[in-house]
Each structure stands twice: as C-alpha cells, then as structure tokens.
Amino acid sequence: MIIDNVRINNSLKQLVKQKKKLEDYLIIEKELSKGNCSKNVKLQDAYCRLYDNRHLFIGGAIKGVYFSILEENYKKARKRIPVNFIALFKEIEEKTGKRSIVYTSKMLHTIDNNYPIWDSILVSVSNFNLNNSKTGKWTDEEVKYAYDNYCKEFNSFLKKKEAKTIIKEFDKAFLPINPAYLKINKIKKIDFVLWKNK
Secondary structure, X not given: OOOOHHHHHHHHHHHHHOOHHHHHHHHHHHHHOOOOOOOOHHHHHHHHXXXXXXXXXXXXXXXXXXXHHHHHHHHHXXXXXXXXXXXXXXXXXXXXXXXXXXXXXXXXXXXXXXXXXXXXXXXXXXXXXXXXXXXXXXXXXXXXXXXXXXXXXXXXXXXXXXXHHHHHHHHHHHOOOOHHHHHOOHHHHHHHHHHHOO
C-alpha cells in the first residue's frame, strides 16, 4: 500500500488549506489554450507557484525559453502530433542546460494530462532498480527506461482500489468548496494527494 485512508484524509485536509494550488492548476489549463506561453505572465506565475519552479529560473534567464518549449510542444499536441518524453527531455536540456526528469514530466503532463508527473513516493515502491536520488546522473537511455516504466506503474496503480479511493475522497472533499475542482484530471488528483503526503 502506498497511502492508507488516514494519510489520504490528512493530505486532503492540508490541500483544502492550500486550495490555491488547485486554482493554479485550473489557471494553467485555461491560459495554455490562449497560446503565447513565453509571454503569458498569468500562466507562468501559476505554473511556477504550482510546481515551485522558481529556483529553475534563477535570474529569469531561461524562463522564456522554457515556456517557449512548452508552447511549441503544446501546439504539436493540438495538431495530434505525439510529444515524446525523451525528445522533450533532450530539448529542455539542450535549450536551458537543465537536465531533469521531474520538470520534463511536469511539462509533459501540462501538454497532455494523460502522462503522470514523476513522483518519488510511487518511484520508491516500484521495481525500477534505479537510484531515484541520482536521476540527474542517469544516461538518456536510463531516463527513457525509467519514465516508460513509471508510466506503466502509474497506469497499473490507477486500476487499484487505493487510487479509486483517493479520487473519490478528493471529489468528496472539494465538491462543497468548488465543483470546478472535480474537473481536474484524475492523474493530477492523485499527484496532489501524494504530494501532500510527503
């Protein structure tokens, strides 16, 4: 078991107090469809608050580049051109100098929310046989292997009673607050709960 009912409820209580994070997620979805990500301050601010990307953009030098990559790949996805994780990973590294499986997965989830965000809790209970603390030193092949298997692991988790309980309790907690929160993708609902459980 990754998280029991007591910890699910504790995570949700914390999330209710920090519901601004959920607002930011909805803002990102709305603003993304408007395009011009590299200049959309509202989208960028929500993205950085939600994913705590501020240290990634120290000095702001690569911020515009990062969001330009997001915009270009979002446009591809809208045209039904598949966005490849490892290609996105390499593009971010090449253009920003940042090599991060976590931030690549956050961007990919933003582009297509069927892809999960890399989460250390799920990684710790999976059988990747890789040291999660040294992801920055993985080869490209190891990164691809890890994320591909993580997706399989996550999709298997989605079918379990545990995941369904998380989604059900999330909806129950937030329906009285704002029904719009129920529209949040089920993968992100699970991510929110696991994130607050760390």
